[in-house]
Amino acid sequence: MELIFAPEVNLDELIQGPTYSVVERQRLGILGLLPAAVRTDEEEIARCKANLDRLTDDLDKYIYLAHLQDANERLFYQLLNTNVQEFMPLVYTPVVGLACQNFSLIFNKPPRGLFITIYDKGYIYEILKNWPEQDIRAIVVTDGERILGLGDLGANGMGIPIGKLSLYTALAGVKPSQCLPITLDVGCNTQSILDDPNYLGLRQRRITGPEYDEFLEEFMYACVRRFGRNVLIQFEDFGNHNAFRLLAKYRDDFCTFNDDIQGTASVAVAGLLASLKVTGTRLSDHTILFQGAGEASIGIANLCVMAMKKEGTSDKDAKSKIWLVDSKGLVVNNRPEGGISGHKQHFAKDVAPIRELGQAIKTIKPSILIGASAIGGAFTAEILQDMAKFNKQPVIFALSNPTHKSECTAEQAYTHTDGNAIFASGSPFDPVTYKGKTFEPGQGNNSYVFPGIALGVICAGAKVITDELFLISAQALADQVRETDLDVGRLYPPLQSIKDISVKIARAIVEEAYNTGVASTFPKPCYIEEFIRCQMYDTSRAQVLFPEYSYPKL
Numbered sequence: 141m142e143l144i145f146a147p148e149v150n151l152d153e154l155i156q157g158p159t160y161s162v163v164e165r166q167r168l169g170i171l172g173l174l175p176a177a178v179r180t181d182e183e184e185i186a187r188c189k190a191n192l193d194r195l196t197d198d199l200d201k202y203i204y205l206a207h208l209q210d211a212n213e214r215l216f217y218q219l220l221n222t223n224v225q226e227f228m229p230l231v232y233t234p235v236v237g238l239a240c241q242n243f244s245l246i247f248n249k250p251p252r253g254l255f256i257t258i259y260d261k262g263y264i265y266e267i268l269k270n271w272p273e274q275d276i277r278a279i280v281v282t283d284g285e286r287i288l289g290l291g292d293l294g295a296n297g298m299g300i301p302i303g304k305l306s307l308y309t310a311l312a313g314v315k316p317s318q319c320l321p322i323t324l325d326v327g328c329n330t331q332s333i334l335d336d337p338n339y340l341g342l343r344q345r346r347i348t349g350p351e352y353d354e355f356l357e358e359f360m361y362a363c364v365r366r367f368g369r370n371v372l373i374q375f376e377d378f379g380n381h382n383a384f385r386l387l388a389k390y391r392d393d394f395c396t397f398n399d400d401i402q403g404t405a406s407v408a409v410a411g412l413l414a415s416l417k418v419t420g421t422r423l424s425d426h427t428i429l430f431q432g433a434g435e436a437s438i439g440i441a442n443l444c445v446m447a448m449k450k451e452g453t454s455d456k457d458a459k460s461k462i463w464l465v466d467s468k469g470l471v472v473n474n475r476p477e478g479g480i481s482g483h484k485q486h487f488a489k490d491v492a493p494i495r496e497l498g499q500a501i502k503t504i505k506p507s508i509l510i511g512a513s514a515i516g517g518a519f520t521a522e523i524l525q526d527m528a529k530f531n532k533q534p535v536i537f538a539l540s541n542p543t544h545k546s547e548c549t550a551e552q553a554y555t556h557t558d559g560n561a562i563f564a565s566g567s568p569f570d571p572v573t574y575k576g577k578t579f580e581p582g583q584g585n586n587s588y589v590f591p592g593i594a595l596g597v598i599c600a601g602a603k604v605i606t607d608e609l610f611l612i613s614a615q616a617l618a619d620q621v622r623e624t625d626l627d628v629g630r631l632y633p634p635l636q637s638i639k640d641i642s643v644k645i646a647r648a649i650v651e652e653a654y655n656t657g658v659a660s661t662f663p664k665p666c667y668i669e670e671f672i673r674c675q676m677y678d679t680s681r682a683q684v685l686f687p688e689y690s691y692p693k694l
């Protein structure tokens with residue numbers, strides 16, 4: 141047999157590992173660099189699973205998967221797609237929280253994202269040029285100040301943009317080469333992190349004020365200059381004091397959204413719309429109480445108002461049905477403790493102050509209770525029992541992440557309401573069997589919507605992302621919920637069908653983008669769903685083809 145060797149071996153060529161055929165190995169000049177077996181994708185996925193099964197520690201599993209993503213991205217996404225339900229908690233919440241807390245320890249050399257520090261001010265465009273890919277369509281950016289419910293993790297927050305963008309690909313087929321995770325390192329205010337000898341970020345307290353704002357401004361313009369006007373910039377896990385004002389500042393001129401405010405609103409309203417099918421009510425019939433009055437709660441509250449207005453309720457009446465509890469108690473006008481910012485002000489009521497959540501519930505008797513305060517266990521047995529006392533089927537969402545920050549567990553929700561709760565949570569819980577019925581609660585997490593929204597925005601070349609798009613996505617998601625889901629207490633469609641769900645969301649986004657004149661992909665595709673599917677990442681392996689050919693006789 142005649143062997144053909146390439147003059148120089150490119151180790152990148154090994155990326156497909158043992159799935160290369162012998163002929164491919166010869167042609168690529170990598171013969172001998174792999175063991176003899178020529179394997180199918182399925183066999184390689186099984187090998188990855190066997191490796192994961194050997195590991196007992198979640199962080200070790202995260203590290204294994206991160207290495208797989210670096211070594212063989214295609215296989216990584218194939219593996220995730222074999223069982224999204226099983227693998228999502230390992231690349232996303234809750235384990236991504238653990239990974240962020242240990243990020244400096246587990247950081248590995250291959251760059252999965254860009255770190256841009258406050259000292260890079262003036263050179264952000266040049267740093268963006270260091271990223272090897274040119275055709276970036278989506279950026280997820282954090283400054284690490286509010287990572288899940290874990291607080292300020294500084295540069296360790298990088299796990300979040302990486303994890304979110306992995307879901308862009310795994311859940312909605314956005315091409316990984318078009319995604320760029322970015323951490324803006326402006327310091328960290330968590331002393332234990334600054335004291336950690338392994339910490340890899342800037343070892344200083346956070347820069348704030350005009351210097352921070354100028355840095356963000358330069359970042360936004362540098363992204364557009366480098367990757368084009370339509371590059372999607374998703375803000376993730378910024379501190380409350382920056383999140384709202386940056387969204388307000390950039391939303392009309394950039395293709396941007398804040399996932400914690402707007403994505404969360406969309407997924408929560410989707411869950412509420414699905415719950416209406418169970419209770420046979422309208423959203424406007426409900427009284428909603430939020431534990432927490434931050435990015436997530438205010439975002440959801442505002443979108444609930446939009447949804448109620450669609451039902452014909454006035455703005456004033458809709459707002460009157462929504463109550464907030466923050467760290468100082470019920471959000472009421474003239475509260476002695478003050479602290480009612482502009483966003484909370486819309487929902488502040490003219491009633492006597494109440495300090496405790498439990499007391500607020502006894503007084504207001506809400507039919508929907510939503511937790512987004514990062515106070516684990518805030519929904520006590522008594523609170524859950526009260527919700528069941530006041531309502532035949534209380535809606536209870538414990539949205540805080542990761543799992544130990546959840547306001548209650550699924551088991552607590554069902555047990556303390558005698559199995560009557562309509563429940564969803566930000567981080568996943570295992571099925572619960574109560575009095576012979578097995579509940580499989582759904583995950584009220586923005587991950588159900590942001591990948592599909594991003595896919596739609598990218599396909600349409602949307603110039604801006606309006607609030608209307610988040611309500612449309614909520615409706616598109618709720619429309620996917622079947623009787624069989626509701627029967628097991630799930631307000632969301634099964635995760636296993638998430639790619640099709642994302643396409644439906646994307647389709648709704650694309651149609652709306654054209655209808656409202658914010659699309660810029662022309663000509664408008666005739667068959668929108670087919671067009672979207674054609675843009676999606678294909679995990680099947682590109683064959684290294686060497687067609688037989690010969691020169692014509694000279």
Ligand SMILES: NC(=O)C1=CN([C@@H]2O[C@H](COP(=O)(O)OP(=O)(O)OC[C@H]3O[C@@H](n4cnc5c(N)ncnc54)[C@H](OP(=O)(O)O)[C@@H]3O)[C@@H](O)[C@H]2O)C=CC1
Pocket residue numbers: 286287288289290379380399400401404407431432433434435436437465466467468469479511512513514515539540541542545565566567584585586587
């Ligand atoms: N499931 C999902 O998809 C999402 C979940 N989340 C989760 O929601 C949580 C909050 O996130 P986010 O809204 O962005 O954070 P913010 O920091 O913006 O808001 C937190 C809110 O909680 C309030 N709070 C703090 N302590 C208490 C307390 N003891 N009692 C009542 N309220 C309290 C704060 O009050 P004050 O205003 O007085 O400071 C603030 O209003 C996090 O755990 C996050 O992981 C967030 C986004 C998406």
Ligand SMILES: CC(=O)C(=O)O
Pocket residue numbers: 233287288289377399400540541566585586587
């Ligand atoms: C899910 C999410 O975005 C958060 O917890 O911050």
Ligand SMILES: [Mg+2]
Pocket residue numbers: 288376377399400
């Ligand atoms: Mg977030």
